[in-house]
Amino acid sequence: MSSDRVTIRQIAEMSEVSVSTVSNVLNGRTLRMSAETLERVRGVISTLRYRPSSIARGLVTGRTATIGLVVAEIETALFFSAVGALETAARDAGYNLIVCHARGSRDEAEVVTVLRTKGVDGIIFIANSEAVDNTHLSDLPAAGILAVVINRRRPGPEFGRVSWDDRAGVSGAVEHLHDLGHRRIAFLRGPRSRDSTRERAAGYRRGLKKAGLPYQEDYVRHADYTADPLTWERAAGELLDLDPAPTAVIASDDSVAAVVIRTAQRRGLSVPRDLAVVGIDDQMFAALLNPPLTTIRLPVKEAAERALKMLVDTIAGQSMRAVRLDTELVVRDSSSPEPPHHRQSAGCLPSGKVAGPSSPGRKET
Amino acid sequence: MSSDRVTIRQIAEMSEVSVSTVSNVLNGRTLRMSAETLERVRGVISTLRYRPSSIARGLVTGRTATIGLVVAEIETALFFSAVGALETAARDAGYNLIVCHARGSRDEAEVVTVLRTKGVDGIIFIANSEAVDNTHLSDLPAAGILAVVINRRRPGPEFGRVSWDDRAGVSGAVEHLHDLGHRRIAFLRGPRSRDSTRERAAGYRRGLKKAGLPYQEDYVRHADYTADPLTWERAAGELLDLDPAPTAVIASDDSVAAVVIRTAQRRGLSVPRDLAVVGIDDQMFAALLNPPLTTIRLPVKEAAERALKMLVDTIAGQSMRAVRLDTELVVRDSSSPEPPHHRQSAGCLPSGKVAGPSSPGRKET
DNA sequence: CTGAAAGCGCTAACAG
DNA sequence: CTGTTAGCGCTTTCAG
Numbered sequence: 098m099s100s101d102r103v104t105i106r107q108i109a110e111m112s113e114v115s116v117s118t119v120s121n122v123l124n125g126r127t128l129r130m131s132a133e134t135l136e137r138v139r140g141v142i143s144t145l146r147y148r149p150s151s152i153a154r155g156l157v158t159g160r161t162a163t164i165g166l167v168v169a170e171i172e173t174a175l176f177f178s179a180v181g182a183l184e185t186a187a188r189d190a191g192y193n194l195i196v197c198h199a200r201g202s203r204d205e206a207e208v209v210t211v212l213r214t215k216g217v218d219g220i221i222f223i224a225n226s227e228a229v230d231n232t233h234l235s236d237l238p239a240a241g242i243l244a245v246v247i248n249r250r251r252p253g254p255e256f257g258r259v260s261w262d263d264r265a266g267v268s269g270a271v272e273h274l275h276d277l278g279h280r281r282i283a284f285l286r287g288p289r290s291r292d293s294t295r296e297r298a299a300g301y302r303r304g305l306k307k308a309g310l311p312y313q314e315d316y317v318r319h320a321d322y323t324a325d326p327l328t329w330e331r332a333a334g335e336l337l338d339l340d341p342a343p344t345a346v347i348a349s350d351d352s353v354a355a356v357v358i359r360t361a362q363r364r365g366l367s368v369p370r371d372l373a374v375v376g377i378d379d380q381m382f383a384a385l386l387n388p389p390l391t392t393i394r395l396p397v398k399e400a401a402e403r404a405l406k407m408l409v410d411t412i413a414g415q416s417m418r419a420v421r422l423d424t425e426l427v428v429r430d431s432s433s434p435e436p437p438h439h440r441q442s443a444g445c446l447p448s449g450k451v452a453g454p455s456s457p458g459r460k461e462t
Numbered sequence: 463m464s465s466d467r468v469t470i471r472q473i474a475e476m477s478e479v480s481v482s483t484v485s486n487v488l489n490g491r492t493l494r495m496s497a498e499t500l501e502r503v504r505g506v507i508s509t510l511r512y513r514p515s516s517i518a519r520g521l522v523t524g525r526t527a528t529i530g531l532v533v534a535e536i537e538t539a540l541f542f543s544a545v546g547a548l549e550t551a552a553r554d555a556g557y558n559l560i561v562c563h564a565r566g567s568r569d570e571a572e573v574v575t576v577l578r579t580k581g582v583d584g585i586i587f588i589a590n591s592e593a594v595d596n597t598h599l600s601d602l603p604a605a606g607i608l609a610v611v612i613n614r615r616r617p618g619p620e621f622g623r624v625s626w627d628d629r630a631g632v633s634g635a636v637e638h639l640h641d642l643g644h645r646r647i648a649f650l651r652g653p654r655s656r657d658s659t660r661e662r663a664a665g666y667r668r669g670l671k672k673a674g675l676p677y678q679e680d681y682v683r684h685a686d687y688t689a690d691p692l693t694w695e696r697a698a699g700e701l702l703d704l705d706p707a708p709t710a711v712i713a714s715d716d717s718v719a720a721v722v723i724r725t726a727q728r729r730g731l732s733v734p735r736d737l738a739v740v741g742i743d744d745q746m747f748a749a750l751l752n753p754p755l756t757t758i759r760l761p762v763k764e765a766a767e768r769a770l771k772m773l774v775d776t777i778a779g780q781s782m783r784a785v786r787l788d789t790e791l792v793v794r795d796s797s798s799p800e801p802p803h804h805r806q807s808a809g810c811l812p813s814g815k816v817a818g819p820s821s822p823g824r825k826e827t
Numbered sequence: 828c829t830g831a832a833a834g835c836g837c838t839a840a841c842a843g
Numbered sequence: 844c845t846g847t848t849a850g851c852g853c854t855t856t857c858a859g
């Protein structure tokens with residue numbers, strides 16, 4: 098097969114220099130080298146299309162310019178933008194990404210082992226905020242493998258961490274709805290096992306308090322976005338059956354929000370006139386719904402970029418940190434004070450106007 | 463940092479055997495080895511948690527158990543399911559995936575170079591059917607790097623290829639709509655530069671012909687799903703302005719379909735009563751729209767799995783092939799003969815009933 | 828059935 | 844400023 102691989106030795110011979118000289122030009126240690134030699138070596142390299150084997154290099158340097166990415170729930174649309182952003186950022190920094198999907202602690206431990214044998218320089222974990230066991234990560238720092246976690250509890254101080262402020266996000270959404278005149282604001286909780294669910298619930302309470310609204314048990318329902326959509330529909334229906342029914346709903350994510358909208362519409366209600374709906378995530382389709390969905394945008398891409406930067410900076414000598422990003426409320430028609438067909442046709446894809454100044458993480462677009 | 467790496471030599475010493483013996487147990491060449499020795503070596507390996515370095519192994523064997531995945535348009539939701547499926551399939555087969563995003567031929571050439579220096583055993587290209595230049599791939603076979611392309615023209619006979627039948631998919635959708643009683647069926651074309659767009663347009667014509675319907679220029683519009691949603695809205699509006707207006711639209715993809723639905727609804731039309739809408743892709747949100755979207759499901763996941771299998775089989779000695787997969791028409795409410803609120807609450811997430819037997823690629827669910 | 832030894836392609840001392 | 848050399852950790856003949 099690949100019998101004709103060009104090696105550094107051949108380059109050396111053809112350039113009539115030693116391998117170390119070639120190695121030097123390869124690695125930019127070219128400062129005090131005769132310009133003529135440099136030229137000649139470079140010429141041979143390019144005519145032979147020589148590319149040093151990063152395997153061989155990795156064996157001796159112990160570095161591979163490869164980063165492992167361990168993704169929980171790879172099927173989730175939101176995480177894909179993270180993978181994309183990460184890949185771009187990584188390649189800009191001269192790294193490649195080995196992407197692995199881990200479905201649980203056991204799986205993750207296995208994946209980490211493989212990644213270690215492959216000699217990755219660092220690992221980024223992007224999680225679903227599931228409070229997962231971290232013990233299998235404890236020996237990573239000792240093994241000299243840098244790691245940063247996204248949307249997950251920090252396994253230790255040697256780990257980098259990037260997260261976002263779920264609590265402030267939901268709190269801000271409540272305030273937004275309150276500003277619009279809503280007084281009966283319901284909240285759909287996500288999967289029970291996730292930290293994000295707790296944070297968001299806390300944000301809901303905080304938002305109510307800030308707005309001076311009472312917390313009502315009845316207005317909080319469970320709608321696990323990892324479960325069957327029929328269950329979301331049921332939860333939405335129960336909310337709508339209440340008397341008095343809520344005039345606004347913050348859904349557990351954009352998918353659930355889509356079903357809430359549909360459920361309301363099927364009952365003849367108009368969104369947002371009879372019911373305002375706010376999602377969480379800002380997935381691609383949010384702006385395409387009818388009406389376009391107001392949603393709490395999670396800064397997944399930014400998180401990915403920050404995580405990568407943290408890793409690269411740490412390789413360059415800095416130490417790990419924990420950063421928390423702001424979410425951003427993207428206001429579209431599903432929470433506007435007037436029904437969408439009476440308004441300018443606002444809200445298509447990445448547009449989205451912005452709410453009042455009261456809550457954090459809002460930004461002009 | 464990683465000073466304390468366990469090596470095969472240490473295992474050999476502690477087991478009081480030679481390194482080659484350890485290597486043998488590592489590689490399963492254990493047939494004619496004293497059971498007692500085997501036991502001892504394995505014991506030492508597991509107590510020391512020894513993992514052979516795949517870098518070192520790769521250097522000598524020339525194989526890395528790593529596959530490159532080159533994705534065009536990594537941001538597209540549809541492709542993510544491919545990445546997920548591929549990762550799972552790869553890991554099951556003992557491989558890892560280096561995922562790269564290539565934005566064009568130049569970028570792709572660069573990515574391929576990097577992948578080669580990293581010693582990948584094969585490369586899978588998953589494309590957007592853009593008729594892209596393939597010349598930079600021509601020396602892959604000679605270099606002993608296996609490659610298979612998904613949704614892209616085959617660069618040569620040494621390349622594997624997996625694709626799907628866009629033409630039959632759209633043709634089947636036309637027939638489905640015809641069966642439902644539609645006689646004025648419009649079609650929204652995707653990006654001009656893609657092969658898939660041409661195939662789909664051909665499928666549209668074929669479907670009309672099969673149904674005995676005339677081809678009408680006016681009913682075909684351009685709605686590039688990579689462009690601004692406002693342009694889709696305009697295209698949809700133009701269709702609806704026609705007299706007589708179409709009673710059904712096949713949209714260029716699910717996102718466009720969502721906007722078509724919205725445009726119709728904003729004009730007070732009911733989907734599907736006044737207008738039936740069919741998408742292409744079957745993205746996650748298709749089932750969440752109101753009404754749930756009938757769509758031509760592209761077998762992206764299956765394609766990914768087939769591609770991986772082809773690669774692995776070829777490594778094992780088989781030769782590359784070209785396979786074409788069927789699409790599947792997933793019938794939901796947006797094309798049902800009656801309005802959704804008069805029907806059983808069908809159509810939530812992966813459900814979707816199935817049309818008549820006339821067209822290819824339909825399957826019972 | 829096991830051990831010694833020769834590299835895989837490269838980098839990094841260390842001499843010249 | 845350039846050349847020689849010793850490995851990185853593993854596999855794989857080839858002798859014992």
